[in-house]
Amino acid sequence: MADTSASAKDSVHGHHPAQQHHFESMVQQQESVTLGMWLFLVTEIMFFGGLFLAYLLYRLWYPAAWAEGSRELDIVLGSINTVVLIGSSLTMAFAVRTAQLGQNKATVNWLILTMLLGLVFLVIKGFEYAHKFEMHHVPGPNFEFEGPYAAQVQIFLSLYFVMTGLHALHMLIGFGLLSVIAWMAHKKRFSPEWYSPVEMAGLYWHFVDIVWIFLFPLLYLVDRVHHGA
Amino acid sequence: MSGHVSPKSMYFTIFGALMFFTALTVGVAFVDLGVLNFPVALGIAITKATLVILFFMHVIHSSRLTKLIVATGFFFLLVLFGLTLTDYLSRGWMPNGAKATQIDY
Numbered sequence: 001m002a003d004t005s006a007s008a009k010d011s012v013h014g015h016h017p018a019q020q021h022h023f024e025s026m027v028q029q030q031e032s033v034t035l036g037m038w039l040f041l042v043t044e045i046m047f048f049g050g051l052f053l054a055y056l057l058y059r060l061w062y063p064a065a066w067a068e069g070s071r072e073l074d075i076v077l078g079s080i081n082t083v084v085l086i087g088s089s090l091t092m093a094f095a096v097r098t099a100q101l102g103q104n105k106a107t108v109n110w111l112i113l114t115m116l117l118g119l120v121f122l123v124i125k126g127f128e129y130a131h132k133f134e135m136h137h138v139p140g141p142n143f144e145f146e147g148p149y150a151a152q153v154q155i156f157l158s159l160y161f162v163m164t165g166l167h168a169l170h171m172l173i174g175f176g177l178l179s180v181i182a183w184m185a186h187k188k189r190f191s192p193e194w195y196s197p198v199e200m201a202g203l204y205w206h207f208v209d210i211v212w213i214f215l216f217p218l219l220y221l222v223d224r225v226h227h228g229a
Numbered sequence: 230m231s232g233h234v235s236p237k238s239m240y241f242t243i244f245g246a247l248m249f250f251t252a253l254t255v256g257v258a259f260v261d262l263g264v265l266n267f268p269v270a271l272g273i274a275i276t277k278a279t280l281v282i283l284f285f286m287h288v289i290h291s292s293r294l295t296k297l298i299v300a301t302g303f304f305f306l307l308v309l310f311g312l313t314l315t316d317y318l319s320r321g322w323m324p325n326g327a328k329a330t331q332i333d334y
Contacts, residue, residue: 034295042302049306056310057317075255082251090244093285100234199287206285210278217270221258225266 018194030196037200041207048211051166055159055218058152065152067223072137072153073160074128078220081124082212088117089209092202099190099198107185107198111178114205118171125168132157160219167215170208177201233290243284250277 016026023029059066095110136144139158147153181201184190190198254273262269283289288299 031292031294034291035298038295038298038302042298042305045302045306046309049309053310053313057313060317075258079251079255083248086244086247086251089281089285090240093240094237097234097237097240203286206281209285210281213277213281214274217254217258217274221254222267222270224258225261 016193018196026193033196033200034203037203041203044207048163048166051159051163052214052218055163058155058159062149062152062155063223063226065149066156067226068147068149069153069156069160070219070221070223072135072157073220074131075220075224077124077128078216081121082216084117084121084124085209085212088114088121089206091117092205096195096198096202099185099195100192102190102192102195104185104188104190107190108182111182111185115175115178115182118175122168122171125164129161132161163215163219167208167211170211174201174205174208177204233287235284235287235290239284243280246280247277 019026019029023032091110091114095107095114098104098106098110132138136142137157139154139161143150143154143157145153178201181197184197250273254270257269257273258266260266282299288296
């Protein structure tokens, strides 16, 4: 496949070097790549969906504990992180857009900015976690909580750590993806004819953003005004 | 290529809308709407997610097959929630006098 320039008019290799032989055309290849990525994201929707269902059922059983647990979370840090993460989705969208236009250098810059915003998110999350450790609000043998619903609040905080933890893990995987993509863009691998890896990494990053769009109101905001409802 | 390049202004508009809804959901969290707080927060989150999926993830310009796959994902998520809740929410509905097996939950 390396001898593309020499064999451009060759009957076998008269196509873009990025086109795999089992695809009819670049359009069909792009179609298939997008479809495959979405199938993966559907499995991710179901994966997080199970956790959201667990959240919902326990909330129906222990509404008072849910209200108490929710008020333990820092609404200011949560809001800042929401803005930061949606901002990183915007920069990611621009990374894809510049890749579509073949501006590899701009793509690298947008990807680095996206990762920096992701890093800000994780650092803030780290401060929130550290505060929970200091307060002994981490579920387990050292868990301490004032009030009649301590055991149920522990369930809330367990779900808080599992859901935000898995979300953070997805972001770390995202850093890995974006690093590779940024390196490829640095090597000027993308062109208006072929930029699928940037677009697919973008789909993944936006999906992680969507998970947070649901986690933020459900964990931080809901029940804020209902005192021990 | 299927490469529909959207104008920069579109991305800024969507980002602005997402910021507006973020501010709205935080603000409304401090207003006591009774039982409505939860559906309102969820509705705003679904609106934001829809904007991201359609415009940031380009589903609005994707093929019908891709749109179908995306919709399928959320359809089965609704099945998961719907069928589970029909069980859990109806457990107290046992008619008077019926010999119900006591379940500990």
